[in-house]
Amino acid sequence: MQFSMQDLHAARKGILPLSTFQPLLGTVLRPLARAAGFILIPWVTAAYFASSHNNCSIFQGLAIVFTNLGHIPDFAKEHGWFRTVLYIKALFLPTGYGFYCATKVPFDLVRDMLGKRVRSAEGRVTLREEDKKVPGKRDEVSFYYFHMKERTFHVSRKAFLAIDDGGSYRAYFLPRSHTLVAIEPSILAKEAEEKEIQNRAQHEAAGMI
Secondary structure, three states, X not given: OOOOHXXXXXXXXXXXXXXXXXXXXXXXXXXXXXXHHHHHHHHHHHHHHHHHHHOXXXXXXXXXXXHHHHOHHHHHHHHOHHHHHHHHHHHHHHHHHHHHHHOOOOHHHHHHHHHOEOEEEEEEOEEEEEEEOOXXXXXXXXXXXXXXXXXXXXXXXXXXXXXXXXXXXXXXXXXXXXXXXXXXXXXXXXXXXHHHHHXXXXXXXXXXX
């Protein structure tokens, strides 16, 4: 899962490790970039052709595009209804799909990243592999999951292979999106807690002396 011992120490304290921001940010940016592309590209392209045809800036070309859409009958008289319908479809179909992609942006994950807090759960972890049909893929795609009590975490194949099925683990996850950021055997987590308590007691005793 690409976390270091320093990341694990931070997770034990309930803090989201900074190194996890890069892979988490990729999860946020992929649908956001797709949405921006489908929304912006048709309008920028239409504005570019309008500006080239009228010898003006691209911003003025965008204003011309909006003006044309506000006067569809006039535009159709000049260019014909067939081209007008194609023009409207070329603008609004990609834009609609872009807004659909925007709904796939994991805003709960964004809130988790801003909050920088991690929760933990402990118990036995069981593994599950599931093959699903994915749009755009000819063959089924394998998905991997950790099950822990009432929680289920979607993980990578690499993480799936690293875990002993039925073993006792402590999982560190984000509170809103329930994204798993780190996991360790329960025995190691308890040893770390005991060591932390001992160190704290030693510091307190040294302070009293």
